[in-house]
Amino acid sequence: MAHYSKGANAERELISILWQNNFSVVRTAGSGTSPLPAPDLVALSKEKKLAFECKAWNAGYLNIPLKQMEEQLFWCERAGAELIVAWKIPRQGFLFLRPEAFTKVGKSYAISRKKALTSAINLGIILGQQSKLGMQ
Amino acid sequence: MAHYSKGANAERELISILWQNNFSVVRTAGSGTSPLPAPDLVALSKEKKLAFECKAWNAGYLNIPLKQMEEQLFWCERAGAELIVAWKIPRQGFLFLRPEAFTKVGKSYAISRKKALTSAINLGIILGQQSKLGMQ
Numbered sequence: 001m002a003h004y005s006k007g008a009n010a011e012r013e014l015i016s017i018l019w020q021n022n023f024s025v026v027r028t029a030g031s032g033t034s035p036l037p038a039p040d041l042v043a044l045s046k047e048k049k050l051a052f053e054c055k056a057w058n059a060g061y062l063n064i065p066l067k068q069m070e071e072q073l074f075w076c077e078r079a080g081a082e083l084i085v086a087w088k089i090p091r092q093g094f095l096f097l098r099p100e101a102f103t104k105v106g107k108s109y110a111i112s113r114k115k116a117l118t119s120a121i122n123l124g125i126i127l128g129q130q131s132k133l134g135m136q
Numbered sequence: 137m138a139h140y141s142k143g144a145n146a147e148r149e150l151i152s153i154l155w156q157n158n159f160s161v162v163r164t165a166g167s168g169t170s171p172l173p174a175p176d177l178v179a180l181s182k183e184k185k186l187a188f189e190c191k192a193w194n195a196g197y198l199n200i201p202l203k204q205m206e207e208q209l210f211w212c213e214r215a216g217a218e219l220i221v222a223w224k225i226p227r228q229g230f231l232f233l234r235p236e237a238f239t240k241v242g243k244s245y246a247i248s249r250k251k252a253l254t255s256a257i258n259l260g261i262i263l264g265q266q267s268k269l270g271m272q
Contacts, residue, residue, distance in 0.1 A: 079180035
């Protein structure tokens with residue numbers, strides 16, 4: 001329950017950030033109704049289609065099961081959307097990661113916190129508000 | 137409960153149709169978490185952004201509260217998406233309606249079943265698979 005709440009809070013926080021940046025956001029309903037599960041949040045502006053998978057996880061690694069990542073990549077490919085993993089680290093904020101930053105390890109895609117800190121992308125770039133690297 | 141189930145079944149049916157037509161679909165989670173409620177379904181392809189409000193209603197009229205329609209139109213405007221009302225009539229299938237087909241009556245946007253039957257748009261046109269009117 002505590003873990004669920006943290007995830008729900010991270011989603012809510014990200015929805016609010018995206019909304020303030022002029023994106024319309026939809027939070028995905030529980031699974032079981034779609035032929036293929038959608039990522040947690042879909043954010044749309046006139047120019048951009050973004051899909052976010054939110055993870056609130058206070059650990060040295062983040063693992064995403066192969067099947068989950070591949071289903072979401074397929075969902076995004078059909079949608080013409082970019083997939084971003086939003087890793088919320090308590091008291092450090094979000095690290096925004098592209099799937100390519102992860103490495104296949106056993107039955108998961110994994111990334112270390114250390115690598116995530118150096119691979120994270122500035123939200124302004126993801127949202128299309130910055131064309132080159134600014135202040136991280 | 138019976139009414140809820142009919143609505144949920146209509147959503148499921150529409151998700152399946154959209155999926156078969158190469159759209160990725162997200163079903164919106166219950167309200168309360170978004171600054172502005174999203175329509176019931178958001179369907180994306182590489183070219184199109186569509187938002188559907190599903191209504192399963194076996195009556196001579198369909199009414200949508202002003203506030204609900206206006207919030208959804210604003211959501212769609214920010215998203216650069218088209219809003220379509222999908223009115224499922226038992227044993228007759230879906231009527232796909234643009235908001236302009238509705239008339240402001242009191243605190244609702246309303247359309248009669250008779251007008252809806254003549255205003256409904258072919259799904260192929262909505263999905264961008266037909267450039268002119270074909271078989272309805």
